[in-house]
Amino acid sequence: MVNRKELDPERSPREKFGQVMRSLRDERGWTQEELAERAGCSSQHISAVETGRRPPTRRFASRIDRAFGTGDRLERQRQALGHAALLEGLDQYVAYERRAIEIRQFQIGIVPGLLQTTDYAKALAERDIRRGAITPEQADERRSFLARRQAVLMRPRPPMVLVVLDESCLVRPVGGTEVMDAQLARLVEFAHLPNTVFQVVPFAVGERRPFDLPVNLLTLEDRSLVAYAETHAQGQVDRDSSGTLSLLAGYHHLQAESLSQTASVAMIEQLREGTS
Known part of the structure; x- marks a missing residue:
């Protein structure tokens, strides 16, 4: 896939979250646009979170969980990354x-x-x-x-x-x-x-x-x-x-x-x- 950024989960907590989200998306064969439509947000937002350029909020993680049907997996992943304990940025x-x-x-x-x-x-x-x-x-x-x-x-x-x-x-x-x-x-x-x-x-x-x-x-x-x-x-x-x-x-x-x-x-x- 052209221009697909390689993610390193050891580089930052954001990329670790992005890697999990991308894996779930790939398993379903969805594009970022298709996930965005199901989650009720923009494909640009999906791309920014998936590549670690923007941190996942609680609301965003919940929407992605609903789109994937994964319960609270993404929300738990977000919490596990420590974003609630560390300042954004x-x-x-x-x-x-x-x-x-x-x-x-x-x-x-x-x-x-x-x-x-x-x-x-x-x-x-x-x-x-x-x-x-x-x-x-x-x-x-x-x-x-x-x-x-x-x-x-x-x-x-x-x-x-x-x-x-x-x-x-x-x-x-x-x-x-x-x-x-x-x-x-x-x-x-x-x-x-x-x-x-x-x-x-x-x-x-x-x-x-x-x-x-x-x-x-x-x-x-x-x-x-x-x-x-x-x-x-x-x-x-x-x-x-x-x-x-x-x-x-x-x-x-x-x-x-x-x-x-x-x-x-x-x-x-x-x-x-x-x-x-």
Whole structure:
């Protein structure tokens, strides 16, 4: 079949869902147009979900289940992929992150996922379970996803990783004293890796801090830039050069306002003394 995209279920959760949907469609000998007619949506929507360009919503999965007569199989598949636990757009960003040669991050309030210890991540997930935002099963998927994401730091040729944390990430208690001490120790270990730059932007910087929201900025092998931003509802990947270059310039200003790596590690060690 001409222009039939090959799907890799290991590349992203969306492609895993798309592969299942395509297999069911192929078993019935239906075209995308025929499935769209039976499901009451456009063939363009079918194509976008099947090829992983658009995430499946609960309503969409239910419609496809009805069209195939598969009960709630697609809905269960959608849940199993962890889309209810992960922001829309995050899996797309992480697919780029795995290929990046440089990763730049700025975070406020919470240690970023790439640097979280297992217990720190578990405490955050348990908070979301208690408030009903996710189920225990979705929490497990979130932790599994995080472990796969952190593997990028262990690959044979790891990327250069530059991280700036707002001081609030260090002083906001998560999971209790022991969990925070271990998390702070993990940050010190990260700072000592040969392919990392670690800095803290202190509260004293005040209004000179150029960002009021987290920043995720990737450099790919072809030197192109990929940015990722989150709202409460979803994440958004941006490859537009004007926006990404502006973020890169702001990140350089952020680093200039931040403590040196040596001073940043000293701040953490001083905080650790207070948690012991």
